[in-house]
Amino acid sequence: MNNAQDILFKSIQQGLSELYSISTTNISFQKTRKEFEGDFTLVTFPYIKDAKKSPEILGQELGNYLQQNNAQVKSFNVVKGFLNISLNDSFWLNYFNAVKNKSNIGYKAPNSSGRKVMVEYSSPNTNKPLHLGHVRNIVLGYSVAQLLAANGHEVIKTNLVNDRGIHICKSMLAWQKFGNGETPQSTGLKGDHLVGKYYVVFDKAYKAEIETLVKEGKTKEEAEKQAPLILEAQKMLQQWEAGNPEVVGLWKTMNNWVYDGFAITYKELGVDFNKTYYESDMYLLGKEVVQDGLNKNVFYKKENGSVAIDLTKEKLDEKIVLRADGTSVYITQDLGTAIARFREFNSLNQLIYTVGNEQDFHFKVLFSILEKLGYDWARECYHLSYGMVELPEGKMKSREGTVVDADDLLKGMFETAKATTEELGKVEGFTQTELENLYHLVSLGALKYFILKVDPKKKMLFDPKESIDFNGHTGPFIQYTHARIKSVLRKAGEYSTSEIETIQVNDIERELIKSVYDFEAVLEEAGQNYSPALIANYVYELTKLYNRFYHDVTILKEENQRLKEFRLQLSKCCAGVIANGMNLLGIAVPERM
């Protein structure tokens, strides 16, 4: 079936040509705003000069032409330079009949685009637990992967774990010195929290040392470089690189504690990965790349032995890619990892990095270097740059203890969901397991929706003092609407799902069909823009519309049998789109709540 826009486009093109001899492909229309009557609106201002007509007359003439020459056009009205066009109900009913029994309205068939895309997200350090900033990353990355899959791409979800480096050594050293052999088992602490605890311990002790040195007359910078603890941590890193068995053993033990902890949080969040990379496996690759770059004269060796690239022409300055002591920096590993990924998945079309916008500069440099090294696919690398999550007092800082811990947050949300549900008391007959599942589902819905409804590119504010809402423009509102629909459908029992042809649809029913119709375009746009927010806001609009329908129109008590069947079918259709839309956000919807 041709879509509405195509049908109108052709007619309007013909009309402009026949009436005014205007030949143009510059015809775009938008959805008619709800305060006016109509489905689509053509702005006629662009044509009045060539047509030598006033906007009102041109609108009238073109409207008449459309009505006479296009069987789908029911009526039109003209307001100043706006031609509002209504399509026949039969058009909308035909559309409805065509899609209503599909399980994935608007989705492209799996892997139908022929594109293979890797989405990297999460990518944590293993020296501390996850916080709200990571949660935004994780929830966003997972949702974008869902969006791309729904747009027909083959998606590989990956995690790049930053499991090596000085920061890990800090936790290790502090544990060694002050840990008294503590383990997750002995303390009952989640592994990542235990390791994070010692990261903080290190920082405190380190700061104390700096203070002492400053009192002894050293400058702050000198003190920071000379404090015994930092020297010891650096030595530990060298030992690690040298393969010292004791250090490597401790490193493995503590990292495994962290992985066990992360696994729990990922499971709580309902996300997964197809492949996990570890920087400890990748960092040596970067050194080969550096050699390759030297051979190609893309890089050059500086006097002190470090290797650099000149990106001043790109306004990116000179960038060091290998330290004078031969150890790799962050970007060295990223170069190696990117190349390894394109080698491993040789038909990879795109690589998406879900990383905060504080690293915009880093990725510009990375992609630029890859291009200079001659990798054409560098242009297919995309930095999905998202805004920071800020608290009312500003940015979260791990060391200052102002972070919102992911596990605490999830737990708090769960308790709120539980309290709210109990207060409303609609869950008679639920088993304990079903209740737990519901609390979990609703709390995650609230949290994920709260994060995903805002444009990823923008920073967002989180106020720990105000709990995330469950009413209004929220995840639970949408989940609730889904449960309501399911409740009606359960009570309806068996009903016909045959084609609907002869009924009279009312305004709100037509609006609902139109809203369902829009989903395909929204999904496409959300995929192109890597923006779950478009889906989130769309689903909200549909849900709000459905609630008005639910309120104003009776379904089960409708006496006209065909009308009742239509309303049931429409309800089921909306529930499906709502569930699929939420699924794209990584949010489940309940049958009852």
Add this chain to the structure above:
RNA sequence: GGUCCCAUAGCUCAGUUGGAUAGAGCACAGGUUUUCUAAACCUGCGGCCCUUGGUUCGAAUCCAAGUGGGACUACCA
């Protein structure tokens, strides 16, 4: 200093390639249930879309300058 990002209702956010009287939610004031789940629905209140100039038939949207906020500018990650 340089580069980049942001600024819309009291608060949190929408506003697709420029289009009609700039929209939601929260908060505040009020109303709706003997009827399919009131986590809902309806009404009201609330705006120099940061400022100034420019482009255009038309600017919250594009351009320039300014103001305010933020990020980056490591041989950290």
